Amino acid sequence: MHTVKDVAKLLGLTEHTIRYYTDKGLVPNVQRDKNNNRLFNDENINFLIGAKNLKKCGMSVDEIKYYVDLCLEGDSTIQERYEIILTQKEAALAQLEEAKQRADFMIKKELHYRDILNKIIPDDTNPAKWVKDKLPTTHS
Template sequence: MRKKLAKILYKMKDVTQLLNMTVYTVRHYTDSGLVPNVKRDENGNRLFDETALNWLKAAQFLRGCGLSVAEVHHYFTLCQRGPATIQERAAIIQAAQAATTRRLAALQQQVAVLDDRAQHYQAIIAGTTQDDSNPEDWDPRKLC
């Protein structure tokens, strides 16, 4: 017979440190229904078990991917409904993947422009080119 381990319950302060989230964010996520069955102590303070931490981590990740709180809530609702929602959940993840890929391409373009600007500054500092580093002198074709 397997011995059931006691569940560890984390207080708000522990959760904010473990997940690097603000108290405001954790409260907002729990109040928005992103964490099912939030437990509370005798004083009404939120208590989090490992399952609750997983919901918070998933919310944090999906928000970082650009989903709104409402979109994350919808996705989590679908997750709780089970396998019948797999197609819709897959579509949400694929849309987030496409949006993230577009943001990545934009960031790569920004890095390329910054690399160019940094090299240009080095040439100015070395005295091999004139100082045309103010934005009014930038070539707008290089910023796109």
């Protein structure tokens, strides 16, 4: 059995997060010692790992709780859990695409600034220098 402190070190989570996840029902069947301290077994740790990963993927605590509840219901919920994962995968892929677009924008911005610094083009990035009828269209 592991303490909150042990599990926090093991999983790279804060003790507060572990207590919060436990209180929210993301970790079923956590035992308590005689002083009412949480004690975690391997199954509890697996649920924490799952919650940590699902949270990283953008799921809310309520969504993770629903997923955990489905897991506890057993094999009859596999299809529904699969659909949740598919939905989350699509959201993650959309976020990845948005991140790629932001990175591309910043790469272009960096190259533009490099051209300004190398005096290849004039500085058109400072809004204080923009002329009303000649606003830049790509370098905001």
